[in-house]
Amino acid sequence: MKIYFAGSIRAGRGNQDAYFKIIEYLKKYGQVLTEDIGDGSLTDLREKNISDEEIYKRDLSWLKEADVFIAEISTPSLGVGYEVAKAEEWGKRILCLCRKPEDGKKISAMMKGNKNIILKEYNNLDEAFSFIDDFLKQ
Amino acid sequence: MKIYFAGSIRAGRGNQDAYFKIIEYLKKYGQVLTEDIGDGSLTDLREKNISDEEIYKRDLSWLKEADVFIAEISTPSLGVGYEVAKAEEWGKRILCLCRKPEDGKKISAMMKGNKNIILKEYNNLDEAFSFIDDFLKQ
Numbered sequence: 001m002k003i004y005f006a007g008s009i010r011a012g013r014g015n016q017d018a019y020f021k022i023i024e025y026l027k028k029y030g031q032v033l034t035e036d037i038g039d040g041s042l043t044d045l046r047e048k049n050i051s052d053e054e055i056y057k058r059d060l061s062w063l064k065e066a067d068v069f070i071a072e073i074s075t076p077s078l079g080v081g082y083e084v085a086k087a088e089e090w091g092k093r094i095l096c097l098c099r100k101p102e103d104g105k106k107i108s109a110m111m112k113g114n115k116n117i118i119l120k121e122y123n124n125l126d127e128a129f130s131f132i133d134d135f136l137k138q
Numbered sequence: 139m140k141i142y143f144a145g146s147i148r149a150g151r152g153n154q155d156a157y158f159k160i161i162e163y164l165k166k167y168g169q170v171l172t173e174d175i176g177d178g179s180l181t182d183l184r185e186k187n188i189s190d191e192e193i194y195k196r197d198l199s200w201l202k203e204a205d206v207f208i209a210e211i212s213t214p215s216l217g218v219g220y221e222v223a224k225a226e227e228w229g230k231r232i233l234c235l236c237r238k239p240e241d242g243k244k245i246s247a248m249m250k251g252n253k254n255i256i257l258k259e260y261n262n263l264d265e266a267f268s269f270i271d272d273f274l275k276q
Contacts, residue, residue, distance in 0.1 A: 010244045011214035056251030076149035078211055079248035081219025089227055106148045110217035113194025 001030030001136070004066035004087070007037045008077035015074050015099075016040060018125060022072060022097070025129050029136050033062040059083070064090060070132065073111065074099040081110065088116050095120065095135040097128050139168030139274070142204035142225070145175045146215035153212050153237075154178060156263065160210060160235070163267050167274050171200040197221070202228060208270065211249065212237040219248065226254050233258065233273045235266050 003026050007019040020038030050058075063069065069087035071080050073096045087094050098107055100121045111117055118135060122128040141164050145157040158176030165173075188196075201207065207225035209218050211234045225232050236245055238259045244250075249257055256273060260266040 008214070010246050052247040052251030053253070054251070055247035059248070073216055076146070076214045076216050077246065078214050078216075078219035078222070079246035081216035081221075082223045082246070082248040083219075084216070085220045085223030085227070089223070108148050108215065108217035108220070109190040109193035110197070110220040113190035113192070115191070 001068065002066045003030055003032050004063045004069045004083075004092075005032050005034050005037055006069070006071040006080045006083045008075035008080060009037065010079070011077040012075045015072060018074075018099075018128075019072055021125055022070075022128060022132070025132060026070065029132075030067070033066055034059070060086060063087060063092075066092060068093045068095070068136065070095045070097070070135070072097050072128075073107070074101075076108070081108070084111065084117065088114075093135070093138075094118060095131065097122060097131060099123075139206065140204045141168055141170050142201050142207045142221075142230075143170050143172050143175055144207070144209040144218045144221045146213035146218060147175065149215040149217070150213045153210060156212075156237075156266075157210055159263055160208075160266060160270070163270060164208065167270075168205070171204055172197070198224060201225060201230075204230060206231045206233070206274065208233045208235070208273070210235050211245070212239075214246070219246070222249065222255065226252075231273070231276075232256060233269065235260060235269060237261075 005023055023032050023038040026032050069092040094117045096117050096119045098121050100123055120131040143161055161170050161176040164170050207230040232255045234255050234257045236259050238261055258269040
């Protein structure tokens with residue numbers, strides 16, 4: 001199974017550790033095309049020898065070939081929102097995982113109000129993993 | 139002319155004042171379908187009597203009927219990223235305005251690397267208005 005995992009890059013790396021652990025967990029189900037999202041040195045690595053247009057084209061071609069789309073959406077990100085819409089346009093199954101917000105912040109209505117998205121709020125990573133199990137075992 | 143203006147709502151209202159001024163400026167060109175994005179009390183107003191699904195459906199139906207799409211993307215937002223992709227899918231002309239980042243933060247490669255988006259970085263609102271003039275007078 002080919003899995004496209006999306007998480008914030010330039011909008012903030014505060015959840016990079018969670019991305020890394022989710023990606024490690026996803027690997028037992030198949031190939032994670034965007035494995036470098038969990039990489040602590042990703043921004044440097046990604047952008048050293050590659051233009052924005054090349055990143056854009058590469059990521060969309062990965063998304064197109066993916067069997068499923070999973071995003072961690074706790075850090076608001078233009079790129080992740082964009083990719084959710086492309087995944088929807090291309091008929092992918094979509095799981096969005098969000099840490100339960102402590103500050104009462106609400107998740108975008110464009111995500112919560114969209115019936116094509118399975119959106120799950122988690123308290124801890126074990127809970128996130130069990131949502132992933134439910135999603136991928138279908 | 140019908141204009142769809144997008145800006146962050148739940149991801150942060152730090153630029154609400156800029157949204158308000160941009161919307162006022164846009165009104166000389168036509169009808170701004172999402173005029174309430176600039177409203178200081180928007181969150182309460184929007185969400186008092188309307189579900190996330192209703193917001194989602196209403197906003198997408200406005201986006202579909204719009205002639206052009208303009209977003210202020212300085213505050214990263216899942217909803218705005220999602221709407222950019224829908225605007226692209228539906229063949230709208232797209233202008234994204236971003237305040238020049240002071241902290242060296244980079245704009246998402248999903249925005250910067252996408253040739254269907256006209257992306258302009260501005261130092262002040264007058265500069266943003268002149269980008270709007272260029273875009274809407276075409």
